[in-house]
Amino acid sequence: MAFLEVDGLSYIFPGAQPVEALRDISFDAKENEFISVIGPSGCGKSTLLRLISDLLPVSTGQVRIGGEPSRAARRKREIGFVFQEPALMPWRTAGKNVRLPLEVLGRRRGGTSTPLQLLDLVGLKDFADKRPDQLSGGMRQRVSIARALTYDPRLLLMDEPFGALDQITRDDMNSELLKVWEQKKSTVVFVTHSISEAIYLSDRVVVMTPRPGRITEIIGVPLPRPRDSEMKRESEFFEIETKVLRALDARSVHG
Numbered sequence: 001m002a003f004l005e006v007d008g009l010s011y012i013f014p015g016a017q018p019v020e021a022l023r024d025i026s027f028d029a030k031e032n033e034f035i036s037v038i039g040p041s042g043c044g045k046s047t048l049l050r051l052i053s054d055l056l057p058v059s060t061g062q063v064r065i066g067g068e069p070s071r072a073a074r075r076k077r078e079i080g081f082v083f084q085e086p087a088l089m090p091w092r093t094a095g096k097n098v099r100l101p102l103e104v105l106g107r108r109r110g111g112t113s114t115p116l117q118l119l120d121l122v123g124l125k126d127f128a129d130k131r132p133d134q135l136s137g138g139m140r141q142r143v144s145i146a147r148a149l150t151y152d153p154r155l156l157l158m159d160e161p162f163g164a165l166d167q168i169t170r171d172d173m174n175s176e177l178l179k180v181w182e183q184k185k186s187t188v189v190f191v192t193h194s195i196s197e198a199i200y201l202s203d204r205v206v207v208m209t210p211r212p213g214r215i216t217e218i219i220g221v222p223l224p225r226p227r228d229s230e231m232k233r234e235s236e237f238f239e240i241e242t243k244v245l246r247a248l249d250a251r252s253v254h255g
């Protein structure tokens with residue numbers, strides 16, 4: 001049974017000149033499935049994540065998480081969110097940034113791991129006392145991933161977390177993320193502009209059209225796990241890349 005169900009989701013930003021961001025989006029994700037969403041800039045990917053997480057109220061269509069509306073899942077802290085920008089407090093150390101969601105509630109830990117254990121999980125145990133300006137871009141994103149894992153979210157939403165990183169760092173971060181995910185399994189919806197990143201990470205890739213974002217195709221990635229970056233040089237990987245490219249091009253046909 002699907003863990004995440006997105007059914008007939010449409011969204012128009014209201015205003016003097018309304019912006020139709022999403023049109024009739026439907027897909028689902030099984031428990032612990034890794035889904036990527038790929039599409040051109042402005043096609044509504046961030047809007048989709050905000051609707052799924054109840055940061056933006058759903059007006060048309062439906063989102064269910066574990067059979068419940070997303071508001072219930074959010075209240076139970078079942079949703080983790082990693083934003084496009086790391087969104088860290090500049091004056092707080094890495095450790096204190098990860099601790100922030102707990103401090104607000106006066107708790108020592110949220111789920112099974114303490115903030116320090118989460119920093120260790122993302123390879124930053126020795127950097128707990130550094131401020132964000134003393135960390136690299138990749139490290140800052142690791143801090144925000146650690147923070148998003150505070151409550152052992154059953155659903156992890158990631159909005160182009162590695163978009164600002166250089167290719168080499170990005171490849172490293174992809175492998176790191178898969179290791180973290182192997183340990184802390186959750187259903188992931190990962191937004192990206194990168195076809196190879198989407199394929200490398202995912203079980204399925206959701207391909208979207210330009211705004212208003214619709215789904216052209218959902219492409220399965222039958223590569224075995226655990227994955228390693230060598231797979232990116234195999235013909236099976238190229239074949240999937242071609243499928244995704246075709247689906248991205250197909251937008252004009254369906255548009």
Ligand SMILES: Nc1ncnc2c1ncn2[C@@H]1O[C@H](COP(=O)(O)OP(=O)(O)OP(=O)(O)O)[C@@H](O)[C@H]1O
Binds near residue numbers: 019
């Ligand atoms: N608060 C808002 N009010 C009005 N329009 C908005 C608002 N937020 C986003 N939009 C518009 O909705 C569309 C989708 O935006 P969204 O940020 O979801 O795109 P995106 O796919 O995440 O783009 P990118 O890849 O550049 O991050 C865009 O045309 C954007 O201009």
Ligand SMILES: [Mg+2]
Binds near residue numbers: 084159
């Ligand atoms: Mg976006």
